[in-house]
Structures are given as C-alpha cells and as structure tokens.
Amino acid sequence: MSSHHIVRDDQEPALIIANGAACNNELLGQLLEWQPLVIVLDSAIERVSELNIKVDVLLGDFDRGFNPEAFVASQYPIEIIHAPDQNKTDLEKAYDYLIQRKIPAANVVWATGRRADHTITNLTNIVRYRNSLKIVIHDDHSKIFLLPTHFQKWYPKETIISLIPIGQVNGITTQNLVYPLHDESLMMGYRTGSSNAVAEDGIVTISHAEGDLLLMECID
Template identity: 65%
Template sequence: MSSHHIVREKQEPALIIANGESCSFELLGQLLEWSPFVVVLDSAIQRVMPLGIKIDVLLGDFDEELNLSEIEESQYPIEVVHTPDQDKTDLEKAFDFLIERGFPAVNVVWATGRRADHSITNMTNIVRYKSKLHIVMIDDYSVIYPLHPKPYVFQKWFAKSFQISLIPIGTTTGIYTQNLRYSLDNEQLILGYRSGNSNEVAADGIVQISYESGDLLLMECHD
C-alpha cells in the first residue's frame, strides 16, 4: 500500500498514524489515497511497516528500542525526527512538526482505543491546535474534529437520524444548533457534568452549530 499518487503536496491533508487501536485496512487505504505525506509515531512503525505503506517521517522520543538503521534502509528516504521533549505527547509533537512545515490540515488514525489515558488525551488536546492546523481524528466508528467559536458557524449536510455528539472541553457557552433532534438554544455544556452525546439529525439537510466561548468537539458517530 502506497501513499504516493498524483496529488499536489500540502494541498491535501497529511496523515498521522499514531499508536492506538488500528483502524480497518479499508479506511486506512482510503485515507492514503489522499495523503501524500505520512507521519508515523514512534513504535507504531513496527505495526505499520508490514502493511507495505510508504512512510515519509518517523517521529517520536524513541523510548522503546527500535532498529532505526533497518527502518531507514527499508523506507529510504524516510526522515527520522527525534523529539525527546517529555512535556508533550508524540501526537502533539507531530502537530507542531506539520505546522512548522506549513501543512494546513491533517487526518489522524490509530489515536483512539487501547489505553484510555492516551485516547482521552489525544481527543481533547486537538482543540489547542484548531487555529493553526485543521485536524480530523478518524477511527472505524467516529470522525472527530474541533469547532471554532463565533463568528464561525459550522454548517454541513447530513442525512436524517445521523448521530452527532457535541463534547465540550471544559465549559462551552452560548451553543446554538439547527436541525438536530435535541436542539440547543443558548445552552452551556460542561465536561463531566453535561455534554451533547448521541444527538441526531432531525431531517435531511444542513446542520448548523455555533457557540460563544470555550472549546467544542463535534463527533460524527456510527455503530
């Protein structure tokens, strides 16, 4: 499986492969079709290489022993980026790397599942980057991305009964929605106290969401 095809560099999202639960081979293949630049985090390389994926960057603190010479030989001309900073996760370091290289957007897979602490950290930390990098986290059951506060208004077409969850990171205020079964009208959501889980699209058409302050994740979910 290769990520090399006819797309223009930095006009398509990069792809980060983290080290959580693997997604389906079909989903990974679909993302690789539109990702000319692939970043693999640390020891996940040991699970990625057998899949035959052409990797551009291996990034991490490398706190687990890896045979870097073998990796560099099999993936030439891979770039190995050592990021020993323990104050950030490898995923955060990958975001910083892509921002520095001028990438506007990235899809992230294998970032959920397995360890719960890693999953919740990966999902919640993406809000800190929303003004610098368009991040979409994807697994076999969910598509997760941060929304922006007003004056930005989120608008997207969905089919009736499609499941949408609105998850606040901290406290999110002044939330308004249109075309959801459980509408919000100047509502407040607070992580751990009140969230917008398992809402549904009321009718085929545009869903509209806006909010005044805080951070808000939108999750497109299916069983």
C-alpha cells in the same frame, strides 16, 4: 496494503498514524489514497511496516532502545525526526512538525482505543492547535474535530452527532438536530451533547459563543 500516492503538495492534509487501536483497512486505504505526506510515530512503525505502507516521516522520542535506522532500508527514502521532548506526546510533536512545515491540516488514525489515558489526551489536545492546524481524528466509529464558532454541514437524516465540550462551552444553538439546543451550555463531566442525531436530510447548523466544542460524527 498498497503504498500511498506520492504527491508533494504541502497544502493538502497530512496523515498521522499513531499507536492506538487499528482502524479497518478500508478507512486506512481511503486516507492513504489522498495523503501527500504520511507520518508514523515510532511506536507504530512495526505495525505499519507489516501492512506494507510507505512512510514519509518517522517521528518520536526513540526511547526504550528503539532503533530508527532499522527501517531506513525498507522505507527508503524516509525522513527521521528525533523529538526527545518529554513534556509533549509524540502526537503533539507530529503536529508541531506539520506547523513548522506550514502544512495546514492533518488526518489522524490509530489515536483512539487501547489505553484510555492516551485516547482522552489525544482528543482533548486538539484544542491547543485551534489557531494553527486543522485536525480530524478518524476511527471505525467516529470522525472527530473541533468546531469553529459557527458551523454548517449537510447530513443525512439520523446521522449520529455528539457534541463534546472541553471544559465549559456557552451559548450553544443548533438547528436540525433531534434534541436542539437554544443558547445553552455544556460542561465536561456535568452535561454533554452525546448521541444526538440529525432530524431531517439537510444542513445542520451549530454555533457557540465561547469555549472549545468537539463534534463527533458517529457510526454504531
């Protein structure tokens, strides 16, 4: 796989590569093509290097005998960030790094699949960064992001849309979905909005009064 273009513009989204299930090369290549900054968590660097991807930042706690210096020559120039805080995941530390650099957004791959606990944590932790970083998680079947209280986007008919509440979300109203919601509530573990779909080509509107609501654009 070719290296990404080197464009130094901290107003563009960064790309974070975690260590879950790999996505297909086409998706990864599309994201690499437009990312000015590529961050790889230490647990994934060997897999990433095997794909011949140029990395800008290697970040992690470097535990279990991991030696970051082993990748300096092949990835030169690379910034190595040692983040030993055990109270945060390495993905959260990558978010913190971007916030410190005042980079406003991040696309994330390899953050789902493999261990279920990691997947659930990576998805739900998006809400902690609501006010400081726009996060979109991509895999082969989904594009996942946190909704603002009022959201509009054009979709083709039959696009699968899932609304997943983190905790309880109240006052949800939708337009142009097959199964509309009218000032209703969703609650994790009791009622979610999984596997809804766009009714007709056009604008989908989703609003909610309170709570944290994830949108998943899904592909079977």
